[in-house]
Amino acid sequence: MAEIFFISDTHFSHNNILTFKDKDDKFIRPGFKDIYEMNETIIQNWNKTVSPNDKIYHLGDVSFRNPDAMHSVLSRLNGRKRLIMGNHDTMDIMHYAKHFE
Numbered sequence: 001m002a003e004i005f006f007i008s009d010t011h012f013s014h015n016n017i018l019t020f021k022d023k024d025d026k027f028i029r030p031g032f033k034d035i036y037e038m039n040e041t042i043i044q045n046w047n048k049t050v051s052p053n054d055k056i057y058h059l060g061d062v063s064f065r066n067p068d069a070m071h072s073v074l075s076r077l078n079g080r081k082r083l084i085m086g087n088h089d090t091m092d093i094m095h096y097a098k099h100f101e
Contacts, residue, residue, distance in 0.1 A: 005049070005056040005079070011088070012039050012073045014064035039069075043076050050079040058100070060086020067095045074099035
């Protein structure tokens with residue numbers, strides 16, 4: 001039986017996400033040398049958890065202003081994906097429609 005998952009704020013290929021800090025001045029995404037390592041870690045963890053037939057709802061901020069990078073990441077992710085667009089999901093809808101139901 002397919003499972004249902006929820007995720008948000010992956011910010012694939014968002015360079016500045018690695019510089020963001022929380023209110024305690026701690027990095028919110030520590031330990032990544034660059035966004036490529038961050039993307040690969042999220043992809044590996046996602047695919048360890050989500051099977052190809054699972055449903056996954058992405059609750060916004062999937063990627064950041066880079067359609068080519070977004071396509072290269074989303075095409076590798078398991079699951080039947082649906083997107084509820086966030087404030088950083090500003091690309092033309094056709095870019096998202098290739099990967100989300």
